[in-house]
Amino acid sequence: MQSPLAPAWLTVPQDTAALDPNIFSTGVDRKDAEVTVQGIGVTELVERFGSPLWVLDEDDFRARARAYADDFNAAFSELCGGVDVFYASKALLTVQVATWVKEEGLFMDTASGGELAIALRAGTDPAKIGLHGNNKSDEELQTAITQQIGRIVVDSLPELHRVDNLATELRLSANVMLRLTPGVDASTHEHIATAHEDQKFGLTMTPAPNAETSVAYQAVHFAASADRINFVGLHSHIGSQIFDSLGFETAATRMLEFIALLDSEGIRIHELDIGGGYGIAYTEADEPVAPGVIANNLAAHIKQEIQRLGITCPRISIEPGRSIAGPAGMTIYTAGTTKTVWAEHDGEHHPRRYVAVDGGMSDNPRPVLYDADYTAVLANRISSAQPVLSRVVGKHCESGDIVVNTVYLPEDTDHGDLVVVPATGAYGHAMSSNYNMLPRPAIVAVKDGTAREIIRRETYKDLFAREVEM
Numbered sequence: 529m530q531s532p533l534a535p536a537w538l539t540v541p542q543d544t545a546a547l548d549p550n551i552f553s554t555g556v557d558r559k560d561a562e563v564t565v566q567g568i569g570v571t572e573l574v575e576r577f578g579s580p581l582w583v584l585d586e587d588d589f590r591a592r593a594r595a596y597a598d599d600f601n602a603a604f605s606e607l608c609g610g611v612d613v614f615y616a617s618k619a620l621l622t623v624q625v626a627t628w629v630k631e632e633g634l635f636m637d638t639a640s641g642g643e644l645a646i647a648l649r650a651g652t653d654p655a656k657i658g659l660h661g662n663n664k665s666d667e668e669l670q671t672a673i674t675q676q677i678g679r680i681v682v683d684s685l686p687e688l689h690r691v692d693n694l695a696t697e698l699r700l701s702a703n704v705m706l707r708l709t710p711g712v713d714a715s716t717h718e719h720i721a722t723a724h725e726d727q728k729f730g731l732t733m734t735p736a737p738n739a740e741t742s743v744a745y746q747a748v749h750f751a752a753s754a755d756r757i758n759f760v761g762l763h764s765h766i767g768s769q770i771f772d773s774l775g776f777e778t779a780a781t782r783m784l785e786f787i788a789l790l791d792s793e794g795i796r797i798h799e800l801d802i803g804g805g806y807g808i809a810y811t812e813a814d815e816p817v818a819p820g821v822i823a824n825n826l827a828a829h830i831k832q833e834i835q836r837l838g839i840t841c842p843r844i845s846i847e848p849g850r851s852i853a854g855p856a857g858m859t860i861y862t863a864g865t866t867k868t869v870w871a872e873h874d875g876e877h878h879p880r881r882y883v884a885v886d887g888g889m890s891d892n893p894r895p896v897l898y899d900a901d902y903t904a905v906l907a908n909r910i911s912s913a914q915p916v917l918s919r920v921v922g923k924h925c926e927s928g929d930i931v932v933n934t935v936y937l938p939e940d941t942d943h944g945d946l947v948v949v950p951a952t953g954a955y956g957h958a959m960s961s962n963y964n965m966l967p968r969p970a971i972v973a974v975k976d977g978t979a980r981e982i983i984r985r986e987t988y989k990d991l992f993a994r995e996v997e998m
């Protein structure tokens with residue numbers, strides 16, 4: 529029965545065993561009542577690799593990566609000479625994952641010296657690497673320049689001057705792209721919107737009061753004329769987990785208008801990166817848009833704008849992260865303590881069942897950071913018990929340690945059952961911690977019916993590893 533505690537979008541499932549193909553990776557199914565990934569059951573996975581466990585459907589990851597490359601190139605090849613797809617590695621990065629990205633022909637977007645180090649360790653061609661960051665250290669910039677990476681995405685005027693000075697000291701030239709703030713309010717959680725004025729990223733396109741030109745304009749003129757800077761192009765990224773195409777289109781228009789202005793002054797912009805941020809389905813309320821549809825819509829919009837402005841289309845690049853890694857991953861947890869509490873709503877009390885699992889905000893901080901919604905299923909068996917409104921919580925010392933805020937689970941879900949949370953491939957492992965000294969789970973990649981660890985589970989010994997002996 530529908531609980532008054534449930535949000536309007538959450539329906540009571542007809543079948544609590546069903547696996548929504550919008551949310552789960554393509555290799556996930558049920559066999560003999562158990563959830564399987566490419567034919568391997570969750571019980572076997574947990575027996576072999578422990579719980580909780582991050583499972584990655586490697587074929588799904590690779591197919592999504594390829595779809596972005598193929599569909600965007602198909603949509604843009606005639607118009608703008610093609611598209612370079614940079615995988616936003618902040619979503620999920622291990623040396624193995626970087627290798628898949630390389631093998632699928634994608635470029636690599638990194639956002640720190642650490643991510644850059646992993647991309648290089650995986651043998652990524654430096655020319656296919658970008659480095660982001662609003663506060664890059666000299667060491668990070670020096671590595672990027674000496675490695676001659678394809679683009680250092682400069683985020684401020686002082687940083688541009690530092691890059692020029694460092695490149696001069698190193699007697700090398702630096703490949704520089706400028707990240708601008710197109711002043712777009714993306715429809716997403718405020719902590720993951722990145723193109724409105726009042727936030728930390730990018731060079732503003734709005735002139736300060738009484739100033740004749742914007743910081744973005746000054747930066748372009750500096751980059752275009754500095755001896756040690758190879759000016760690659762312009763960049764904008766409006767935010768993350770976005771479904772509405774309007775924000776992307778508005779940003780593209782502002783960038784192209786700026787490009788037209790520069791064009792009229794004789795500064796030709798050869799490349800425009802329009803960022804990532806494409807939303808995925810975490811729950812039944814989310815309706816993700818296929819890469820081919822996003823590509824065609826954006827290409828149609830860009831075509832119209834370059835015709836209106838009378839400019840040649842720059843080469844386009846994009847930076848999807850979540851929409852490649854997210855749906856490919858899921859987390860298997862083991863249920864422990866369960867209890868029912870009486871939650872108040874409109875002056876009445878209603879039951880809410882709590883199912884505590886063996887992980888939580890240390891393996892997925894997104895619910896606590898962004899009120900992110902997820903869903904979950906009972907995975908080791910099918911139950912005919914009635915679905916009851918449940919909250920899956922972790923084992924941390926925080927009442928906000930929520931794994932899935934609202935989901936209908938079979939009433940008899942209990943101690944020892946396996947609970948799977950889908951769509952955790954992005955920003956789970958990437959943002960995980962050892963809070964409460966929980967060792968982090970392993971990541972297992974499943975391909976062609978074979979499961980292998982690509983990141984091993986942490987042990988208590990790992991927790992002592994950085995202790996300095998007295």
Ligand SMILES: Cc1ncc(COP(=O)(O)O)c(C=O)c1O
Binds near residue numbers: 804
């Ligand atoms: C500059 C930049 N590019 C790409 C991304 C990837 O975003 P998403 O994982 O939402 O595709 C991000 C994250 O928001 C970002 O900050």
Ligand SMILES: N[C@@H](CCCC[NH3+])C(=O)O
Binds near residue numbers: 618768894898954955
């Ligand atoms: N970590 C965020 C996205 C930030 C993307 C980086 N700019 C999330 O999980 O949704």
